[in-house]
Amino acid sequence: MTADDLYGAALALMAESRDRAKGYRDKLVPLVNLLLAGAYPAEQALRRARGHPPLAALPHIATEGEELPYREELLAGALPYGLAGMLVMDDDPGKANYFNAVYDAALAALSPADFVPVADCYGGDGR
Numbered sequence: 799m800t801a802d803d804l805y806g807a808a809l810a811l812m813a814e815s816r817d818r819a820k821g822y823r824d825k826l827v828p829l830v831n832l833l834l835a836g837a838y839p840a841e842q843a844l845r846r847a848r849g850h851p852p853l854a855a856l857p858h859i860a861t862e863g864e865e866l867p868y869r870e871e872l873l874a875g876a877l878p879y880g881l882a883g884m885l886v887m888d889d890d891p892g893k894a895n896y897f898n899a900v901y902d903a904a905l906a907a908l909s910p911a912d913f914v915p916v917a918d919c920y921g922g923d924g925r
Contacts, residue, residue, distance in 0.1 A: 800862065800863050800864060800866065801826060801827065802826075804873065805822075805823075805826050805830075805881065807878035808878045808881035809882075809885075810878075811878055811882040811897065812882050812885065825885065826862055827859060827861065829881060829884045830859055830881065831858055831859060832884070833880045834859070834868070835856055836880065836905075837876065837880070838856050838857075839909070840876075841872055843910050843911075844871065844872065844908065844910060846910075872908055875908060876904035876905050876908060879898075880898070882897040883895075
């Protein structure tokens, strides 16, 4: 999915057409970069849970046509809501709050737990 595809999904959630939403276009790349940063921990957790190599660094895009290097679950299930919330924030705070709540819930639902072994620092027999 490209940043432009993500934009199309966000506009659909907002019930906006590309023709009517021209004012949002210039914000697309910076807002997608903010979304990539916010979803980075979830992406890394998904990669670890599925045995995929982690991303070496936080991704950053420069153009709308660039592929976003995140798992499809995040790209389709969370990021469009986050982008819609950012785009509509000044125009309709109620919608923005709704989209941001769905985005936060989707990120939480898509973030697998990272289980790590815990060392017994106290000794004893485990009781």
